[in-house]
Amino acid sequence: MDVSGKGVFLTGGARGIGRGMTEALLAKGAKVLFCDLIADLGKAAEADLQKQYGADNVVFRQCDVTDGDQLKGEKFGAVDICVNNAGIMDERVWEKMLAINTTAQIRGSQLALDHMRRDRGGRGGLIINTVSLAGVFPSYFFPVYNASKHAMIGYTTSWAKNPKMGEMGVKWRCLCPNAVNTNLLVFEENQVYDGDKFLEWIKPRMLEPEEVVEAFMKLIQEEEGDGVIYGVFKGLGGVFKKRRLVDADGESNPIVVD
Ligand SMILES: NC(=O)C1=CN([C@@H]2O[C@H](COP(=O)(O)OP(=O)(O)OC[C@H]3O[C@@H](n4cnc5c(N)ncnc54)[C@H](O)[C@@H]3O)[C@@H](O)[C@H]2O)C=CC1
Numbered sequence: 689m690d691v692s693g694k695g696v697f698l699t700g701g702a703r704g705i706g707r708g709m710t711e712a713l714l715a716k717g718a719k720v721l722f723c724d725l726i727a728d729l730g731k732a733a734e735a736d737l738q739k740q741y742g743a744d745n746v747v748f749r750q751c752d753v754t755d756g757d758q759l760k761g762e763k764f765g766a767v768d769i770c771v772n773n774a775g776i777m778d779e780r781v782w783e784k785m786l787a788i789n790t791t792a793q794i795r796g797s798q799l800a801l802d803h804m805r806r807d808r809g810g811r812g813g814l815i816i817n818t819v820s821l822a823g824v825f826p827s828y829f830f831p832v833y834n835a836s837k838h839a840m841i842g843y844t845t846s847w848a849k850n851p852k853m854g855e856m857g858v859k860w861r862c863l864c865p866n867a868v869n870t871n872l873l874v875f876e877e878n879q880v881y882d883g884d885k886f887l888e889w890i891k892p893r894m895l896e897p898e899e900v901v902e903a904f905m906k907l908i909q910e911e912e913g914d915g916v917i918y919g920v921f922k923g924l925g926g927v928f929k930k931r932r933l934v935d936a937d938g939e940s941n942p943i944v945v946d
């Protein structure tokens with residue numbers, strides 16, 4: 689999709705990957721309403737971005753995505769692209785994590801679909817859920833985070849397969865980066881299991897946020913390709929992936945399931 693002049697709603701945009709996505713979309717001429725829980729960071733980002741791209745093109749709202757009423761109330765003209773990106777990684781508060789990573793992404797998708805669907809007067813659109821490679825592969829370091837992301841792959845790909853989606857005019861995609869150098873990876877003890885081991889294991893393949901943003905922009909602008917899982921890997925950029933089940937020992941004997 690050509691994003692120029694399009695309306696975007698994006699969650700978790702005050703920092704990290706979401707902050708970069710917001711700026712990249714503005715640079716291509718989109719109008720962005722971004723929200724976040726952290727008001728001071730969000731307002732600072734808004735001031736900065738408005739200076740560069742104009743106050744009519746970018747607005748910040750403080751919003752807790754787990755509050756359905758707050759999420760519903762966010763309006764900034766028509767939304768052509770919805771990016772459900774806010775997420776946390778903290779096994780100690782696993783119910784809250786499911787509320788943010790899964791329930792809120794589902795609610796955001798549902799609201800966007802109702803707004804966009806052509807068969808009910810909307811003008812179509814694109815829904816992108818920021819998932820993770822943790823939604824595709826098992827990782828013992830963070831079981832609930834992993835489950836929260838697996839759920840979003842199931843949800844997003846299921847809507848994408850709906851035979852009436854053509855009529856509705858809405859496309860669905862999952863952005864699945866490998867680990868990214870953001871605040872999400874700064875954790876306290878017990879936030880994940882064997883966190884130091886995870887970081888040591890993942891370090892050589894760790895992405896910078898800009899690499900993910902670049903892949904995200906390709907994914908948005910991609911017209912073709914029915915793959916809804918877009919893996920982002922160090923040195924490879926973004927690639928459409930088929931969903932695979934792997935044995936308990938990891939990579940051996942993957943089974944292609946779609
Ligand atoms: N950093 C990583 O290694 C990876 C991150 N991801 C996913 O990317 C997404 C963005 O994460 P990052 O930019 O890495 O982390 P981050 O921590 O830098 O940014 C996440 C943003 O979401 C916001 N947020 C958290 N809870 C919220 C709530 N209840 N309501 C509204 N906003 C809320 C935070 O305030 C923060 O600004 C998440 O969904 C994460 O799971 C996916 C793969 C790898």
Ligand SMILES: CCCCCC(=O)CC\C=C/C=C/C=C/[C@@H](O)[C@@H](O)CCCC(=O)O
Nearest residue numbers: 777820821822825827866867872873880893
């Ligand atoms: C503190 C933890 C935060 C977790 C943030 C993430 O979402 C990071 C991603 C989590 C798991 C990543 C698993 C990565 C596996 C790959 O490095 C590789 O094993 C997969 C190979 C893919 C392929 O060959 O197609």
